[in-house]
Amino acid sequence: MNIQSWFRRAKSRSSSSSSSQASTNQNEEHQLYGITDDLINLLKSFTLETFRNFNLQDEQGAVDGPESTKDLSSWQEKHAVLVLSKVKELSQLRFRLCPRYLKERQFWRIYFTLVKNHVAKYELHAIRLEKLKQIAIENKKDPNTSAYEVEMLEARKPTDLEPATSLE
Numbered sequence: 374m375n376i377q378s379w380f381r382r383a384k385s386r387s388s389s390s391s392s393s394q395a396s397t398n399q400n401e402e403h404q405l406y407g408i409t410d411d412l413i414n415l416l417k418s419f420t421l422e423t424f425r426n427f428n429l430q431d432e433q434g435a436v437d438g439p440e441s442t443k444d445l446s447s448w449q450e451k452h453a454v455l456v457l458s459k460v461k462e463l464s465q466l467r468f469r470l471c472p473r474y475l476k477e478r479q480f481w482r483i484y485f486t487l488v489k490n491h492v493a494k495y496e497l498h499a500i501r502l503e504k505l506k507q508i509a510i511e512n513k514k515d516p517n518t519s520a521y522e523v524e525m526l527e528a529r530k531p532t533d534l535e536p537a538t539s540l541e
Contacts, residue, residue, distance in 0.1 A: 406452045407495030408459055415491060416460045424470055427483045444478050448499045449485060452492065 403409075445453065457464045463484075471477050485492075 403455060403459065405495065405499065406448070406455050407492035408452070408456055409491070412456075412488060412491045413460055415488065416456070416463045419463065419466060419487070421466065421469060421474075423487070424466070424480065424483050425474055427487075429479060429483055429486075445481060445485075446496075448496050449481070452496075453481060453484075 457467065467480055471480050475483070
């Protein structure tokens with residue numbers, strides 16, 4: 374075996390292992406954002422009529438325009454990007470519906486209403502993870518926070534600690 378063939382074999386082994394690792398990371402990300410086989414099968418059953426005939430209740434004060442750009446949470450935005458890249462049927466459906474029949478905002482409101490039962494637990498899990506991260510960051514910033522809080526509470530106690538006397 375010469376050095377060139379050894380190098381080619383080593384390179385192909387490393388690229389196949391790195392591609393399998395990337396595939397594993399992608400699967401974990403899809404799982405984190407609720408993109409499961411059940412959801413994909415549900416999305417493949419959606420048609421133009423599913424969205425066009427959906428009775429979307431307008432929210433009080435809902436406005437389409439630049440001031441209402443933040444309709445989706447960051448989790449929902451990431452979910453939308455991943456699901457559009459994973460499920461081509463949904464991507465094509467969105468392309469046919471927006472903006473001719475529905476505005477982008479309406480499409481995603483209908484979508485998340487339709488898939489609420491499938492993705493709610495994943496979104497809730499992501500919210501919990503984010504809160505835990507924030508708590509960990511806050512604790513790292515100032516590990517003596519609890520000691521300061523105790524000192525502040527003690528400083529706020531009234532100085533007049535004499536027991537109340539009754540004349541009964």
